[in-house]
Amino acid sequence: MIAALLAERCTGCNACVEQCPTRVFEPGGPGGVPVIAAPDACQTCYLCELACPVDALWVNPDAHDATAPPLADLLASGQVGRVKRDHGWDAPLDAGQLDAYRLLGPLLGEGVEIADRHYHRLIAAR
Amino acid sequence: MSTAPLTLRADVLVIGGGMAAAWAALAAAEAGAAVIVVDKGAMGTSGVTATGGPGHWFVPPEGRAAALERQVARTQGLAEAAWMERVMDLTWRHLPTIAPWYPFGSDGQGGRYIQGVRGPEYMRALRRMCVGAGIAVLDHHPALELLADGDGAVVGARGLALGSGEDWEIRAGATILATGGCAFRSGLIGSHTQTGDGLLMAAEAGALLSGMEFSISWSLSPAWASTRTLPFTAARFFREDGSELAIPSLKAGHAHYQALGAALLQGTVLADLSAAPAGLPAVLRQIQPLTVAAFERRGIDLFRQRFPVRLFGEGTIRGTGGIALADADCGTGVPGLYAAGDAATRELVAGAISGGGAVNSAWALASGRIAGAAAAHYGAAKGGRAGPARALGKAGLRPRGSARPVATAPLQQTIEHAIHGLDRALWRRASTLAASLHELDEAWRAVADHGLAADPRGRVELRATAAMAATARWCTAAAAERRETRGIAVRTDLPATDPAQARRLLVGGLDKVWTRPAAPALRGLEAVL
Incomplete structure (x- = not known):
């Protein structure tokens, strides 16, 4: 659940207001910091972190937990802005950020085969 | 509802903001239509595609015959080869067109890997394509109800803007429902806004549902x-x-x-x-x-x-059921109303199974393109006229009895348990389906008889609760009526597949839910109210 809006970084651009798929944020007034107005509608999708141009948002990975660590700990964790960097969100389209993506299907399938072999071994042993 | 202060006109109105909505809007705009998209969320982040990683059924022409044969064999007699061919063809031709806006990665052999795309980047690309095509995208503008003329043709919709709280009314020559499936607020990532709104609006206009028993994944x-x-x-x-x-x-x-x-x-x-x-x-x-x-x-x-x-x-998102299609244009049988993506039944290509991510995404792309092109043709002729229109919304908007506050959270919990409760969903049998239907009928009556909300978010949430109750009743009634196990419609009390039931089931009705077998062909489907 959305848990931290770093006011000292926020520029009041309202990109989170505009892009949140469940309208969790509302504008905070001219040039102001947006307000987390509807936290119960948050679906823990992290897309506001991708939308924020200055890495001022942090989503708690627990869908029902709106608490955040103290600011210093949060910044030290390296997690603020991390998913945007991992996505290569602001990189040029030819930067190769999806060069591993073709492996998704084969890895899914390989995992199923591993689980299937394991299950049959487990059953045979019982 | 008060007089709508914001009134707009379009040739084609698209309700929804996910991948089917985007592809529908693009196809309509390419055909020359003036297009407005209204989305409950925000196009680009809305829906399960935006948080997902949809693979597409992306088959080169030389591989189609074999792919078709494999898919027909999997779909347990309920799909149609002609639809599969169209879906493969449209997906093959149109998915690569996102390249100027999407960071396709390597296929490991010197080319681009196209068939699987990552959700956030994909939906960002589709939004940019829509805006670039001159499509008006109204984010955080949930539709609440459809409008019909004196002949029953759909002529637009009404809703509200979450930001301002103001009502809107859009008159359109044709309307496309691309509102996604219904996950019944299970917590599935990306599904919070997918509450079956389009299914309820379609049913209020006289459309039918199909495949609702294939509703659990x-x-x-x-x-x-x-x-x-x-x-x-x-x-x-x-x-x-x-x-x-x-x-x-x-x-x-x-x-x-x-x-x-x-x-x-x-x-x-x-x-x-x-x-x-x-x-x-x-x-x-x-x-x-x-x-x-x-x-x-x-x-x-x-x-x-x-x-x-x-x-x-995952409800009807990875499940298959949705609005029944009455013709090859993704028409619903109601003049002026089309359906695409997860909002429409996917049985035509997935039959009794889920279809898996690849077929499902291809369906969303292709049904969007088909509906968009057909709606543009129909809508341009009709135009967004300003004549008299009836607002069709009932449950959650216009109570049948005395209006009073209705707490939506407990109703939603009842609905979600009736559909996704592990004890109910994984061991479906006549007795538990009957118990679910009883609970769902009560939830439906609570909203339909008394539900009325004043504030904008409350109105949207009440209407979503009505839509989830309606969708859950159709799912459960269809599951009770299919007296066999077929595909993902598994009955613990009826584990065998019955060759005599190799046909689709239609379901409909609001105050009273009914089911009946579909005729083998999809054309000439009469609206049954």
Whole structure:
């Protein structure tokens, strides 16, 4: 659940207001910091972190937990802005950020085969 | 409803903001139509595609005959080869057109890998394409009800703007419902806004539903939040005391989920990913950054530490049912009203099975393009006229009895349990389906008889609750009526497949729900009210 809006970084651009798929944020007034107005509608999708141009948002990975660590700990964790960097969100389209993506299907399938072999071994042993 | 202060006109109105909505809007605009998109969320982040990673059924022409043969064999007699050919053709031609806006990666052989795309980047690209095509995209503008003229043709919709709280009315020559499936607020990532709104609006206009018994699917995730499932397919499962559970693999389909469900009903189930594919840990972050975040931010090494899991219901999203299509244009049988993507029944290409991600995404793209082109043709002739129109919304907007506050949260819990409760969903049988239907009828009456909300968010939420109740009743009634096991419609009390029931089931009705077998051909379907 959305848990931290770093006011000292926020520029009041309202990109989170505009892009949140469940309208969790509302504008905070001219040039102001947006307000987390509807936290119960948050679906823990992290897309506001991708939308924020200055890495001022942090989503708690627990869908029902709106608490955040103290600011210093949060910044030290390296997690603020991390998913945007991992996505290569602001990189040029030819930067190769999806060069591993073709492996998704084969890895899914390989995992199923591993689980299937394991299950049959487990059953045979019982 | 008060007089709508914001009034607009278009040739084509698209309701929804996910991939089917975007492809529908693009096809309509390319055909010359003036297009408005209204989305409950925001096009680009709305819906399950935006948080997902949709593979597409992306088959070169020389591979189509074999792909068709395989898919026809899997769909248990309910799909149609002609639709499969159209879907493969449209997907093959149009998916590569996102290239100027999407960072296609390498296929490892010097080319681009096209068939699988990552959700956030894909939906960002589709939004940019829509805006570039001159389509008016109104985010956070949920539609609440359709409008019809004196002949019953749909001529637009009404809704409200979440930002201002103001009502809007849009008159359109044709309207496309691309509102997605319904996950019944299960917590499935990306599905919060997918509450069956389009299905309810379609039914109020006289459209029918089909395939609603094929309505349950699942994804496994950590207990604290729904994620993508890539890391979990090789999981081993343990009880808290360290004893291992024997869970058949995903190859076992329903039996896999039944075994997990039985264990979850008894207590905590821990997943152990230590046997995951050797190549996975190094690339997981590159493929699914958000899945990594769900663990890293809790200080959990997902490949070394066991963690509790849950099953998240996917309702009609990965399930197949939706608005019945009456013709080859994705028309609903109601003049001026079209349906696309998860909002429409996917039986035409997926039959009795889910279809899997690849067929489902191809369906969303292709049905969007088909509906968009047809709606442009129809809508340009009709135009967005300003003549008299009736507002069609009932439950949640215009109570049949005395209006009073209705608490939506407990009703939503009742609805979600009736559909996704592990004890109900994984062991469907006549007695539990009857119990679910009884509970759902009560939830429906609570909203339809008394529900009225004043504030904008309350109105949207009440209407969503009505839509979830309606959708759940159609799912449950159809599951009760299909007296056999076919595909993902599994009946514990009727485990055999009955060749005599190899036909689609239509379901409809609001105050009273009914079912009947579909005629073999989809044309000439009469509206039954």
